[in-house]
Amino acid sequence: MSRATNCPSCGAPVRFQSAASILAVCEYCKATLVRHDLNLEDVGKMAQLQADGSPLQLRAEGKYRSVHFGIVGRIQLRFEHGLWNEWYLLFDDMRDGWLGEAQGTYAVSFVKGVAEEVPQFSSLRAGQRYQLDGRGYEVRDVQKALCIGGEGELPFRVGAGYEAPVADLQAEGSAFATIDYSEEKPLVFLGEYVEFEQLQFAGLREFDGW
């Protein structure tokens, strides 16, 4: 549930909306605040995010499979083909999930423990096929993304310069998987690609002339 407290650095209100969040970036002073029970530890200033052209922003809202969500955080990454945002979503039914966004493609995913052994990052090549959670996936894209920074609240610690080795996989249809090797134990995210219109966004950025 939502818990409000104050930034130990500047005193501004800081709110954790998702119970899974352990990190928040103070909106005012950009202090990176890590949650320890009731205390907030200031671990230093978060790096400035790169100005990007994403139509999404914190506090924008949308709907996925008729469940309303709010955007409560984001991680901005750089990869070979440009910037890539992972927006942290909090759904009305209290699930938390991710909206990956790059070059006008959108994908919603949720972290998922899988029974299968996750392949080593170094062994991955585009075109290989793996089973994840009982479903066949094809490796589509393998790269080491670089974390630029984060904002809002997040369920893990991030910081600038953090290297995120990630693999995108896709199953038949629009199902997709991301394996994130940045933690000791790789995290598997399963989800699907969605069309911009499907998410019925509100509170988007406005672009001049569009």
Next chain:
Amino acid sequence: MDGRPETTSLPPLPPPAPPQVKSFYCPSCGNSLTVRGMKQTESLACGSCNSVIDLTDENLSVIARFSSKIKYEPLIPLGSRGKLRGELFEVIGFLKRTIEVEGVAYEWSEYLLFNPYKGFRWLTEYNGHWNYVKTTTNTPKGSSLGDQGPVSYLGENFRHFQTAHAQVSYVLGEFYWKVQVGETTLVSDYIAPPLILSREASDNEISWSVGEYIEPETIWTSFQLKTAAPAKIGIAPNQPSPFKDRSARMWRAWVVLFLAAVLIHVLFLLLSHNRLVYQNQFAFHQADAEKARVTEVFELPGRPSNVVVQSRANVNNSWLFLSMALINEETGNAYDFGRELSYYSGVDGGESWSEGNHDDEAILPEVPGGRYYLRLEPESEARDVNYSIRVYRDVPRWSFFFWTAGVLFVVPVIHWWRGRAYEARRWAESDHSMTSSDSEDD
């Protein structure tokens, strides 16, 4: 609502200003350049000095320069906006890609379209044929069966058309990656006209896109272009076949016409009298001085209609020639005609043979009703021949029906053949040309 995220409860802090269209001078040649990609693009190629500039670098450094003998002018100028399939897009980039098949280079154009909310689309042009292309996030099925196999996408089957290495040979304007002249991907095309699916593979990335054949007029109207669209040359891989399009309509028309022919014929059968109006037997004698004779007068009833004169003779290894005239008793109007009856048979080298007939039938169309008689002038080399004559009035004719059916049948055959020739021309450009094709066209 307890569970609802309180997304608006924080004191408002102005969000960072959204990016805008901006201009700068090419660091290499000083040419004025416009950035339209709202921070969603990574590189920009200057049209005057062929430098590719890194848009993600604050200093706008030049990544690379390329050389091109030709300065291509995009048919749709950069910065043009148009609505395609109800969505507004702006042209921000243009590139040329080349494939080489059996030593021949084929080059096509690609226009990068942008909308800050919807991302990117492409318009591709080859020989005046256009496709509206979108990267698909929905993986086609069956792609693991090998490159040459068919794939299915959203319930539709696509046949493999061609696989080739495509190389970027010219760039202009903005791109969402750091574009490089010379970058190569393996492109496999699969078709289900009017759609085309393309799989592009590099070492560490595979992407699929789906394109739809789009008429140049649609693009020219929506982007309000004043120039003339280039003429279409040949047949595009996913160009819809006009024959396939017409098939359904044509078959419906065919069935209607055929049923009409059947109906007309049935009516003819029902309405025709088919009446025997005269019959008699005659004998020919070589010795007779008077060769010509006339029959009794008989009545041909009703409306103008046909008259069938059947003759039969017992000729054997000889012939009988009948000069006949059907003469109207009142008007003297005569229908002259001659018929030959001949029959020969024998044994030759142990094989028995025969040729000719004992019977003959002459048809006189459109004879008005009235009283008529026949004048007969037989000739023969035989001494004696017996022959008989029968005259029928208003006999139903099958020939009309067979002619109609035949002509009707020719239409779908030609249609099928032309459709097939069209497909042969389409596939002639692919990895799988139709071997038995004579690929002719009109």
